[in-house]
Amino acid sequence: MGMGEGDSIHDRRRALEEAFFSKRDQELLEKMRKKMSAEETEKVLSVAIGIADTTCVHAITRVEAGVQVLTVLALLPLVEVAWSDGDVSAQEKTAILKAATEMGIAPDSTTHQCLTSWLESRPTQEAVAAWDKYVRAICATLEPATIATLKSGTIGRAEKVAAAAGGFLGLGSKISTAERECLDRLATAFSAS
Template sequence: MDKGILSDREKAMEANYFRQQDARLLEKLRNANKLDDMAEALRDGLHVDNPELLERARSLGITADTASAFLCAHLVQVAWAEGKVSRKEHDVVLRLAHDRGVEAGSPAHAKLDEWLHARPSEELFDTAIEVIRFGLNIFPPAEREERVQRILDACHDVAAVSGSEIARQLGLGDGVSKSEHHVIDVLATRLRRHESPKAE
């Protein structure tokens, strides 16, 4: 009897602890104006809730200095969708990253430039999207969907930049190729898959 009461109490305390951790992470993510801030918040959350995913990122060579580049990996993935990165795609990825606080000359900027010249592994792309999804899953559904849509809009901006301007003007498409649409669709599916970041 006592063991049962103690077990229930321990479970309640554990659930309360995780709720508090989620609330702290949610607040940090909401207040993150730059990718560096978001990367720091996600690192803290992963350290508590998903240390294996954090270790996967570290094993790929991601450091505190390059973590903000890691949060832009989906843009790099779209840029590589057709097997090569155009100059326009390269510039748009770096501009979008700069808009989120990745400064020219920083280690994160250099890492993005490196990835845009030599395609990273699928493991890097997969791990990056899982880290982002971990952070998104903390948000309430409507807010999560709004943030997912912003990510997908940025992916579309990268994909559309190298498309045919004439085709767009004639209403023959948005300039996004089938391979780019496929990559964006896969990213959308993965980002919208909601699971608790912790095992029940």
């Protein structure tokens, strides 16, 4: 990884953090950043995106993103898909909160508070664009197999949220056209270009 490439990832990480965490959360975010060891970060990331392969997890964490950014990396697609139909259904909210619990996000944590806020008020397009650019920057540093694993885990969770609301009267596709378009758009970020 060249000097400019690493700087780009760090710049995009900072932009993603700023897009998601309000000023009042910056102090808590800094505390979270300092508390988490590299080993803890890898463990949380492994749970967050459903990757058990330690080599893959290590490759992703070597970009020094920090657990809070990696959690946002995993959570944004869930929230964005839920909002793609214009509002978040009760079933989608339940599915997202369940996924957050499975990711090890404590109900009293800053990350959970931010997630709750995103479920009440859709993340801005600037935040989604920052996520997209950050994912692309990370993928530019990873091997294709690692990218495929990261994409599968992240988009797979988002598909579960999309399917949570079900189809009309339980008939037809459980994923709406708007949700499918959103999933496809999010998936394009996982290219190294």
